[in-house]
Each structure stands twice: as structure tokens, then as C-alpha cells.
Amino acid sequence: MKVLTVKNLNIEFGGAKVIEDLSFDVEKGEVLAVIGPIGAGKTVLIKSLIGLIPHRGEIAWSPGIKTGYVPQRMDIETDVPLTVREFFRLRGAEATDKKIAETLAFVQLDHEILRKGFGEISVGQRQRVLVAWAVLGSPDVLIFDEPTADIDIAGQESIYKMLYHLQKNIGLTVILVSHDLNVVYRHAQTVLCLNRKNLCFGAPKEVLSSEQLLALYGGEGAFFDHRHET
Amino acid sequence: MENILLPMIVAAFVAASASLLGSFAILKRMALVGDALSHVALPGMALALLFQFNPFIGAIAFLFVTVVGIWIIEYRSSLSLDTIVGVFFTASLAAGALVMPEHDLIEALFGNITDLTVAESVFSITLSVLLIVLILSIYKKLTLNMVSEEMAQSIGIRNKRLEFIYLLAFALAVALGIRFVGALLMGSLVIIPAASAKNIARSLRSFMTGSVVFGVAAASIGIYISRLYAMTPGPIFIMISSGIFITTLIIRQLRKPLSGRAS
Numbered sequence: 243m244k245v246l247t248v249k250n251l252n253i254e255f256g257g258a259k260v261i262e263d264l265s266f267d268v269e270k271g272e273v274l275a276v277i278g279p280i281g282a283g284k285t286v287l288i289k290s291l292i293g294l295i296p297h298r299g300e301i302a303w304s305p306g307i308k309t310g311y312v313p314q315r316m317d318i319e320t321d322v323p324l325t326v327r328e329f330f331r332l333r334g335a336e337a338t339d340k341k342i343a344e345t346l347a348f349v350q351l352d353h354e355i356l357r358k359g360f361g362e363i364s365v366g367q368r369q370r371v372l373v374a375w376a377v378l379g380s381p382d383v384l385i386f387d388e389p390t391a392d393i394d395i396a397g398q399e400s401i402y403k404m405l406y407h408l409q410k411n412i413g414l415t416v417i418l419v420s421h422d423l424n425v426v427y428r429h430a431q432t433v434l435c436l437n438r439k440n441l442c443f444g445a446p447k448e449v450l451s452s453e454q455l456l457a458l459y460g461g462e463g464a465f466f467d468h469r470h471e472t
Numbered sequence: 473m474e475n476i477l478l479p480m481i482v483a484a485f486v487a488a489s490a491s492l493l494g495s496f497a498i499l500k501r502m503a504l505v506g507d508a509l510s511h512v513a514l515p516g517m518a519l520a521l522l523f524q525f526n527p528f529i530g531a532i533a534f535l536f537v538t539v540v541g542i543w544i545i546e547y548r549s550s551l552s553l554d555t556i557v558g559v560f561f562t563a564s565l566a567a568g569a570l571v572m573p574e575h576d577l578i579e580a581l582f583g584n585i586t587d588l589t590v591a592e593s594v595f596s597i598t599l600s601v602l603l604i605v606l607i608l609s610i611y612k613k614l615t616l617n618m619v620s621e622e623m624a625q626s627i628g629i630r631n632k633r634l635e636f637i638y639l640l641a642f643a644l645a646v647a648l649g650i651r652f653v654g655a656l657l658m659g660s661l662v663i664i665p666a667a668s669a670k671n672i673a674r675s676l677r678s679f680m681t682g683s684v685v686f687g688v689a690a691a692s693i694g695i696y697i698s699r700l701y702a703m704t705p706g707p708i709f710i711m712i713s714s715g716i717f718i719t720t721l722i723i724r725q726l727r728k729p730l731s732g733r734a735s
Contacts (some may be wrong), residue, residue: 311626316619323670323679324619332616332626359674360619372623379627424557434664 275430310376491665491687507659508561514568522524535643574593583706671720
């Protein structure tokens with residue numbers, strides 16, 4: 243069953259094409275990894291999926307699908323007057339103490355963290371809090387924009403383990419932006435190579451040939467040449 | 473000293489609603505907008521005085537138009553809000569100052585809450601209470617919107633509508649507060665109590681509570697002192713608020729090495 247169909251998606255910023263004629267779809271319960279070089283439009287795509295960016299073309303979620311979103315980064319002052327518990331409570335009535343405790347266990351965070359300031363916890367901890375926050379709303383699809391460099395390798399590994407666990411146990415569909423091909427090979431059923439256009443789409447082992455990666459990440463000028471066409 | 477209780481109560485309520493709104497202006501880092509909004513009220517009041525209708529109505533009308541303008545600029549154009557605010561709003565202060573008769577100008581710039589009639593007082597208190605209720609009913613959404621618009625959007629909050637409601641509430645608070653501290657100092661009524669609270673608060677609850685407590689305390693004490701020494705209450709309020717701000721700043725600095733705030 244399809245949860246999302248994207249057809250002929252086009253996004254422009256001030257005349258510059260950021261996403262061009264992109265089409266793909268997402269099956270229920272799968273992990274779709276979006277990969278591509280910096281500036282390829284990955285975060286823009288993610289934001290358009292949750293309705294934050296105006297676009298042309300079709301982004302159609304199946305009826306009744308609930309999405310949870312984990313942003314790539316948040317610009318938070320370290321002294322923002324907001325505790326982690328209060329941050330959960332911002333969701334409204336569904337953020338009961340019991341549910342908060344459950345989701346904290348999911349993301350393997352200690353209960354103690356609830357009393358800390360949202361701005362003073364580490365970037366890695368905040369990432370987990372954000373995942374927990376998104377999962378708390380019992381989404382059908384989790385949209386996860388991976389941070390580039392802020393989180394240590396060990397921290398990242400366990401976040402993927404956790405996402406994998408969620409996908410397996412509660413049938414969560416995951417759309418994630420990833421910079422790590424190992425993650426893609428290990429956890430994703432489908433990969434979308436994006437560099438403004440859809441360069442490849444399919445199972446990682448089938449579509450991620452070395453030529454494809456070369457084209458995607460700009461080896462031999464494949465990507466730069468394309469840019470000049472616009 | 474007769475009749476000091478009513479202005480004190482009015483000032484306390486007006487300050488409570490303004491500082492509650494101010495805590496979100498601080499979170500959103502839009503302190504300047506609050507300041508600018510108060511300047512816009514001035515030509516509205518000047519026109520009201522010229523054509524002899526209630527200055528509050530004139531202020532509200534101008535503020536409303538401005539709020540719609542700010543909202544449109546933020547969403548429909550790529551112009552920097554700061555620039556617009558800096559140029560246009562100071563110009564409206566100047567225009568207001570030119571049009572307004574001199575005696576009224578001093579009052580409009582620095583405020584005078586002590587000559588409010590009973591009806592005006594009741595009106596101010598009622599409107600303040602309504603504003604407080606409104607803000608308390610949307611504060612979670614507002615906070616989320618200010619922490620991350622994207623996450624707010626992701627759980628179905630309509631950011632634009634929410635920001636518009638907030639700006640409208642802000643405009644109302646400004647129109648109310650102008651009577652107390654005047655157009656020139658209005659920005660401080662909104663910002664200083666919240667800024668003081670932020671110095672020492674770690675949670676949202678203590679931040680909002682602290683902001684209101686500081687605002688109300690400074691307002692009531694300000695009215696009392698101004699009556700005692702027959703001075704204009706607005707500037708005294710600002711001086712007391714600034715005193716509170718400096719105190720909280722010192723507390724914050726003293727705490728810093730102890731709590732070992734990293735990064």
C-alpha cells in the first residue's frame with residue numbers, strides 16, 4: 243500500500259530550480275533513504291512533504307496518514323526558558339506523563355532529562371528528544387532529516403537502531419535524509435538519489451552502482467555539467 | 473493620596489497583560505517590533521485629538537493597519553522587517569509629534585494613567601483580562617511556533633494565523649499601555665519585565681510567571697511613588713523595571729559559574 247505519491251514535483255527559489263520534475267512513491271512500512279550531496283535539495287524536499295514550502299506538482303499522502311517530523315537542526319539559545327518536560331507538553335493534551343515516559347524509554351533517554359533545560363542538553367540528546375517528540379503523536383510516517391555533523395558516530399548509530407526498531411515493531415514508515423551510505427545499505431529498503439532531479443530510485447543494492455554514486459556526488463563533473471543547462 | 477488604588481489596579485492589570493505578551497516577543501526575538509508598534513499609535517492618537525474622538529480608537533485603528541502590514545511584509549515579500557520597522561515607524565512617530573498639540577504630546581509620549589475615569593479604568597481592566605485569557609489559551613502553540621515553526625506546522629498548527637492573532641493581541645496591549653507609560657516608553661513595558669524574567673528563569677512556567685510578577689510589581693510601585701512625589705508614573709515604572717532587570721542580570725552572572733552552563 244502506498245502512503246505517499248510524489249508526481250512531477252517542482253520547487254523554485256527566486257527563479258532557481260531546487261527540485262525539478264521529481265516523482266517517487268513510498269510504500270507502507272518501508273524505510274526510504276534520500277541521499278545526495280550538500281545543496282541537492284534534500285531538506286527542501288522534506289520540508290515540502292510536510293507542507294512548509296510552496297511547490298508545483300503533486301504531493302499526495304494517503305487519506306488519514308499522520309506524519310511526525312524531526313528537523314535537521316534547531317536554532318535554540320542555550321538559555322531558552324523551557325524544560326524538556328515543558329517541550330513535550332507543548333504538544334498539548336496527548337503528552338501525558340505516561341506517554342512521555344514511554345517515548346523516553348523508546349529513545350533510551352533517562353527520565354532525569356525532563357528536568358533539564360531544552361537548550362542546555364547536548365545536540366545528540368536533543369535529537370533523541372525530537373524523535374521522541376515526533377513519535378509521541380503516534381505517527382504513521384516518521385520524517386527524519388539527519389543532522390550533518392553535530393552528532394558523534396556512536397550517537398548516530400543508536401538513533402538508526404532505534405528507528406529500525408520502531409519500523410519493525412510498530413510498522414512505522416520512515417523517510418530519512420542520510421549522509422551515510424552504510425546506513426542506507428543496512429536499514430533502507432528503498433533509496434532515492436537526489437540532485438535536484440531524481441537520479442536513481444530503487445533498492446540500494448540494485449541502484450547504487452559506483453557509476454551512479456559518481457554521477458550523484460559530482461565525480462567527473464557529471465553534476466556540474468547538468469547545472470549549466472538551466 | 474485619595475484615589476490611588478484604582479490607577480494602581482489598572483496599571484497592574486495593563487502591566488500583567490503587556491509583560492505576558494512580552495515574554496513571547498522575547499522568545500521570538502522581536503523586541504524591536506514592540507517598540508515600533510507603540511510609535512505607530514502616536515499619529516493615530518494625534519488625529520483622534522484633532523478630530524475630537526477617543527485617542528484609544530485612533531491608536532487602535534493605526535495599530536491594526538500596521539499589524540496587518542507587518543504580517544503581510546513577513547509573508548508576502550522578501551523585504552527585511554527590521555528595515556521597514558526602522559524607517560517607517562520612526563517616521564510615524566515624527567508625524568504624530570508634528571500633528572499633535574504640545575500639551576497632549578507630552579502626555580502621549582510619556583503617558584498618564586492617573587486621570588483615567590472609572591469607566592475607562594473598568595474598560596482597561598476588562599481588556600487586560602481578556603488579553604491574558606487569550607494568551608494563556610494559546611501559549612503552548614505560541615511557544616512551539618517560536619521554538620520551531622516547522623515542528624508547529626508538523627502537528628497541524630496554523631502558524632500564520634497564530635502569528636496574526638499574537639500581533640493583534642500585541643497591538644491591543646500597546647494601545648492599553650500607552651495611557652500608562654506613553655508611546656515613547658511603551659516598548660519597555662512589554663520587554664523589560666520579560667527580559668528580566670529570562671535572566672533567571674529556566675522553565676517556561678517560571679519565565680511567564682516571573683515576567684508578570686515583575687511587570688505588576690514595577691507598575692504598582694511606580695504609581696505609588698509617582699503619586700508620593702507628584703511625578704509622571706511612566707518613567708518611574710521604567711526606572712523600577714530597569715532596576716529589576718539589572719538585579720536579575722547580576723543574579724544570572726553570579727549563578728553562571730555554579731551551574732556550569734556549557735557551550
